[in-house]
Amino acid sequence: MPEAAGGRRVRSRPLDIVRPEDLQQKDFAAHARFRYALRRFRRFSDARAQEAGLTFGQYELLLALAGSHRGWLTVGEIARELLVRPHSAVGLVNRAGRDGLLQKEQDHSDLRRVRVEMTVLGRHRLGVVMVANRSELMRLWRVIPSPVPGARRTQRVGPAAREGSGA
Numbered sequence: 001m002p003e004a005a006g007g008r009r010v011r012s013r014p015l016d017i018v019r020p021e022d023l024q025q026k027d028f029a030a031h032a033r034f035r036y037a038l039r040r041f042r043r044f045s046d047a048r049a050q051e052a053g054l055t056f057g058q059y060e061l062l063l064a065l066a067g068s069h070r071g072w073l074t075v076g077e078i079a080r081e082l083l084v085r086p087h088s089a090v091g092l093v094n095r096a097g098r099d100g101l102l103q104k105e106q107d108h109s110d111l112r113r114v115r116v117e118m119t120v121l122g123r124h125r126l127g128v129v130m131v132a133n134r135s136e137l138m139r140l141w142r143v144i145p146s147p148v149p150g151a152r153r154t155q156r157v158g159p160a161a162r163e164g165s166g167a
């Protein structure tokens with residue numbers, strides 16, 4: 001049985017049931033290295049987006065659109081996907097539309113909704129960033145420690161994973 005701080009024995013638990021007092025320095029160190037790698041990737045990705053003529057918000061928006069199983073999203077769905085307020089999503093969509101990265105179209109099945117879709121230009125710029133990001137992610141995958149010892153790296157998370165799983 002593993003020992004916690006103070007030498008007392010603790011029973012093994014599933015990974016999602018951990019008490020703060022069970023954490024050790026190595027757990028904090030692994031999480032710190034993982035967060036550092038995330039910050040480095042974010043900075044790398046920001047730079048690639050700028051080189052492709054995109055703001056980071058535009059990159060995130062285009063990625064959300066490309067990841068949608070329908071190929072389009074409503075503004076409300078964009079807000080949820082990007083974790084922003086609806087009025088912020090409206091501004092982002094309007095600016096990206098002015099830059100020719102996406103187009104808005106009335107949803108013929110529900111006239112209250114507007115579909116937001118990528119243009120050819122938007123897809124091209126997203127692809128440029130994705131190619132660079134993919135190479136960097138593959139490099140990082142080999143060197144980033146798991147933030148949760150024992151966790152499998154094959155687990156899918158997030159809204160796109162739920163779409164694909166039927167959940």
